[in-house]
Amino acid sequence: MRSILRIIGALLVLLILILLVNTLRTRSHQLADVPPVAPIEIPDSAIHHLAGAIRIPTVSYTDYSLTDTTQFDKFLTYIQVTFPLIHQRLKRETFNQYGLLYEWKGKNSALKPVLLMGHYDVVPVIQGTQRMWKRPPFGGLVEGGYLYGRGTLDDKMSVIALLETVEYLLRTNFQPARTLLLAFGQDEETSAQRGAQTIAAALKKRGTSVEYVLDEGGVIKTDGVSGLKKPVALIGITEKGYLSLELTAIGKGGHSSMPPAQTSIGMVAEAVSKLEHNPFPARLDGGVDRLLDYLAPEVSFGQRIALANRWLFASLIEQQMSQTKSGNASIRTTTAPTIFRAGAKDNVLPIDATATVNFRLLPGDTVEGVIERVKQVIDNDSIQVNILGKGNNPSAVSDPESPAFLKIHQTIKSVFPNVVVAPYVMLGATDSKYYSGIASSIFRFSPIPLNDAETQSIHGTNERIRVQDYQNMIRFYVALIKNSQQ
Template sequence: MKRVLLAILALLVVLVAVLLIKTYTYPFKKNKHTAGEGWKPVKNDSAVMRLSGGIKIPTVSTGSLGEFNYEPFDRFKEYLKASYPLVYQHTENVEVNQYGLVFRLKGNDLALEPILFLSHMDVVPPGDADVKNSQENIFRPDDKPLDPISKVAEDWEYAPFSGAVANGRIYGRGAIDMKGMLFSLMESLNNMIKNKETPKRDIYLAFGFDEEVGGQKGAIQIADYFKKKGLRFDAVYDEGGLIMRKGNVAGIDSDVAVIGCAEKGFLSAKIKVKGLGGHSSMPPMESAIGKAAVIMQRLEDDQMKPVITPLIKEFFTNIGGEMPFTTRLALANQWLLKPVLTSQLTKNNITNALVRTTTALTMMKGSDGTNVLSPEVEFVVNFRLLPGNTIKDVREHIAKATEGFEVEVEEIDNTREASALSPTNTKAFRLIEAGVKEIHPGAIVTPYLTMAGTDAGKYEIVSKNVYRFMPIKINSSEQQSIHSTNEYLSIENYLKMIHYFEYLMKNYDK
């Protein structure tokens, strides 16, 4: 018995030694913590006011495309022409499907594949307020706080479409998503032209107008326009990742710039569950709503399996060296500790979304009466697909969850597969790293998985190098303002974003 115990102890010692050796020799990226603030913004009131003016135009996209109010989009196009005459004079510029905008600045070497920068001019509505009854408050152009009688006013410090400039910030719907990026690209291209900087390869800008409702008439048509012209792009740059401030990524004592090298897919299913209707005084043993509850419980309890994809493995390799020892131990020894690692990752909402196709129950409708049994109950479940999972996999998953019940399943919104994975060993990605270091030298730069939908995936038909990143440094509360209330972009972030894109345009071939 003593020998057995000694043998077990020896095995444990060997195991601990192996775990420690693998942890300390694991090839975590060694991040250089460069001191300093990087490029310092130079005051540029005219650039700030141009963005402010663009925010004042309520280019809201909502519902189906036929319900659009196009008048603000017409105004926005005219505003861009008036604000950037040099860009319009010195580029080839076309309209695709009337409201999509494309600009081409010619380079010196037409044999080189061009680069493409994306944005979109549409924004989501300002909130759940009764817009019709509070338009005077929502759309007024001044920068004073809203009248508190407006429902929107209760949640917004400044009017959503005021473009208010105060407290070192530019306020309003679209300040971050995405007019800040759109105007920074126009400013960068304008600076290139003004300073007589001719790039080696062509530079394109492309702005959609319905990204917030799927991009069917904007980005898809623009990408198809490029394909028909026979264009291939060496890189496509769009929104997606951000620079998270120090302290906002758990366990990391640095700013972290996350570059979206892939994007999750999307499937929303409306599930109608059949049952017996009637009066609640004589209910059946199992109602439609009870059956729906069973299905919903199955969907939440038996979710799709978590997987650490190659992209997320690279993400953890890049930031893992900065994380606590226990985390590095698990990351370095997945041969043994992967079940423990995935278990911990799935307990957190953010990291859970990185490693699995998520399941979200979002809407439900049944009877309108307290004493009425509905013969049909419907609910909506939204899946965000992890690269590696397919639409077919999700459909089979739904079929399994609804097994044994009479249901109708209808896919709503824009079903799409997860995107392809863009490589990180490219000039295009390295330039992102260099651009980030130019404005925030202490930031860790790492590939990442973009959770939300963007226009970027539509351009995979014209490039294999598609990157999702907006070079602004924000904290978690600022990130929460996107599509919510009190959205704003700091002037410092805006001016640094202009410099970042100008840096990419000028240095792509240097």
């Protein structure tokens, strides 16, 4: 018995030593001693330029016939007048009339270009919610240190800030060594077929290869993440895939007074219930592993032990991350029933019933694999499973140790010195995924501080941006362009 206890004791000591060694070996990924960005005076006109853009309702609809393209014409005219130096000195191309590509030729043709992106279309204001806005959604009003309006966060702020930045650099006689490309889509909120897809395809056909791409995406999360209360600048190194499936059952219909054991509605409802009660398994890979690598050295010692020894504490970490919607979505392919169509009268059994279920695929999963698993979980040959539209697989995971990531990291630290920088999995979709054919390093980051409550205004009500935050956004882009010249 004593020998057994000695063995157990020795194993426990060995386990503790392994845990401690792994924990103590964690090193901070944060860049130290980054000099602050050189002071730049941002004129009041900058926020008013954005306000003017907000007043132009460039709303895009999935049904393109509903889109008022005259507003897009007004927007193009507006930026031509507002940023004259850009339109005098840079090459500008249009794609499908409203997609924009600017080229600022660099002095050193041996250096690959940098591509900075954004989109200027916005989602509509939901009918009936206008009264919930503190200020009109397309009023472009500046009050109390904020600019209100649809597009102040998604994503006219990026487009106008980038134009403001380049106009400033031109005005100060800056000449880039590395060519700078600016790509602005007009339909990111719908299919991106006319904008980003077309621009990216044209660049690929020309044989263009860029050093890196930076699009909208993660923000500076001011209320931190689990276990870390400091602001965290989240840089998307990948984005989840997208798939919507229609589940359809066909019954015989008839009078509701004589229903069968299970109607078409019942069959589809059961299928949806099975999918909700059998979520995709959690995984600490596909990009979330890089997030945990960056966070581990910054959290308390007890939490660091768990993050540094995921081989032992994976289940505990997954359980903890699953407590929030964003954390849960970061570690698995998500399942979200969004539409249910069936029936026309309360006393008539519908013949067919259809549910739409949306999936956001974690890197490592595929469209084909998700469809196969859905069929296995439903386990009912009477349910037809069809793809709605086109699905796409997750994007490739960009390297957070690459020179391009380090330039972005350095720039963040120079403008926002007190934040923790970390890579993460972008939960939504951006235009950047279409540029994988011309870049291996694609990142998604919007240099703006927001808390959880403020992010709810994106696509919601009372979307707004702090004037000071917008000024810092311009400072960030100026510094990034200068930092990317080598």
